[in-house]
Amino acid sequence: MNKKASEIFDIPKKARRKKLIELIPDYEIDDVFRKTLENQKYNKISLNFWGNERKFLEIEAYYLKENNEVMLIINDYTPIQKMEENFKEFLGNASHELRTPLTSIQILIDLFSEKKITLEEIYSEFFPYLRREIERMSKLISNLLNLSRLEAGVIELQPKDVSLYESVINVLDRLSPHISKKNLKVSINLPENIVIFADPQYLDTILFNLIENAVKYTPSLGKIEVGVNDKNEYLVLWVQDTGIGIPEKDIDRIFDRFYRVSKSRTNEDGFSSGLGLSIVKKLVERHGWSIKVESKLGEGTKFEIIIPKRKEGNNI
Template sequence: MKISKIEERWKVLTENVQIGILIVDKDGLVIFANNKAKELFDIKNNKNNNKKLIELIPDYEIDDLYKKTLQNKSYNKTNLNFWGKEKKYLEVEAFYLSGNQEVLLIINDYTPLYRLEENFKEFLGNASHELRTPLTSIQILIDLFSERKITLDEIYNEFFPYLRKEVERMSKLVSNLLNLSRLEAGVIDLQLKEVNLTEIIMEIVDRLTPHISKKNLEINLKIPEKVIVSADPQHVDTIIFNIVENAVKYTPPSGSIEIGINEDSDNVVLWVKDTGIGIPEKDLNRIFDRFYRVNKSRTNEDGFSTGLGLSIVKKLIERHGWSITVESKVNKGTKFEIIIPKRKEGVKDG
């Protein structure tokens, strides 16, 4: 009676903790698995599943750890990669429980930490690669000039515009990187105000007019005179500018762009729809990733691409508690939709 009370208490205590807990008896049968262990190893909730450890968790490293601990009546620990639906980084500790000759397995899931580290390494690699390219061009120019292989005149007439572009490219990259890292560090405050979306859209279209005219693009505005939302005006400008700029950039000459707003009792929905080159389906869920570009070229006739625009947009949208969707067909066009819930408490702090 007493023991079952303790068992009950143990179950309540361990059921929902964020470390995986398994108890395996001396015959290799799993006699207890808490929720986290079930989640980690995708163990189905089946009451009479007194199954063998190796059947429930098909991993020989974990099985060996169990056997070793049982045999040596000892404590052992290992770090391993577990391949379930996705790769997991686990630390498994095994304790010998002498009372019933059982082994207690404690599993710590370090996957989120490793992911963070992998993302960081990838980010550093990408950032330095992107910066090195313009720097190399500038370096070559300086070398040519210092070896007197080109004259000041040539520099001024031929290389100056090129040099300016490279510097502009670097400035854009560095300022995008800075914004992104601030957003990720959570040090950008939202200055919430009543913002008229219509006014912001008109101003952005104005700013992009030189590019729009150059490509002979048609702009259709389907927006009411005034649409007020609670938002940070500067961030809203960044969000809409990036999306409209993309529409302009990725729509071939003589195409059209529609910017519209729909409002119902729950949401304000802002969309930007173009008749551009479109995004292949396989790339659609990657375009919000840092540095991701469908076409890997960093330059096109409309300027240069850092591949950071949409990742900044996504972060800002999340900060406001809004959401963004995209649908697209290659060679037909793309539509981005921003959904702004009509509630002030949607804004996250931090």
């Protein structure tokens, strides 16, 4: 047994030379082993293995004639399986989100054409509601479009010198209704004259998603800080919050498409698609930068973007 196999089945080193079923307590695996030994032919099965956590495995059993042995090859498809599950859940949510506003518009038209509501009621009640719904629809659609373009590689960056300070202020302005609703304290720790070489539109997407997350996942009266550190060879742009934090077991997965830590993490009615950070990561990498995250559950989160300076040294 190689190292990977003992990791998959949590088998301690000393435990070798035992019966298969004692090492791997799974009757389906034991069955395929026996069957292969008996009929001396190749067999393949897929199964869920319940160890410390559920794993989705494909087991291939080869009969080895010379020593009358069976070789098991274990393929661990858990990450792919999880992504598929996330994607299915996302599709369900997304179709629901897209259908809700359409149903509302339909009801509205019916009521209005049957003269059951007045124009006044439409203005005061339905329009603000529809506006919110449509904003959510457009956000979802533009996230999906951005992601599929990025994955297809058809996005061309058009980098130029951009004022980081102005970009940050611009994003904070757009988020200010949410910031004041939650009474969050925001501080900006960056020189006004700092300039980086970036595509302005995509830099905006990056900053917006990171700061939106900080706002979304920080409870009322919390603190958000945006800043830059100059490290000679590179700049570190950071967004820090005193929010709910990210559990350690999820931290490696938050940049995956459709991954959300859990549905119940915000009390906002805003729809969360789990696409924000995957778009951020792709855009950061397209710029030749990198992104890191540090987080403590219940204390807060800090995202850092490492931006190498251009050789001529003229991006600051």
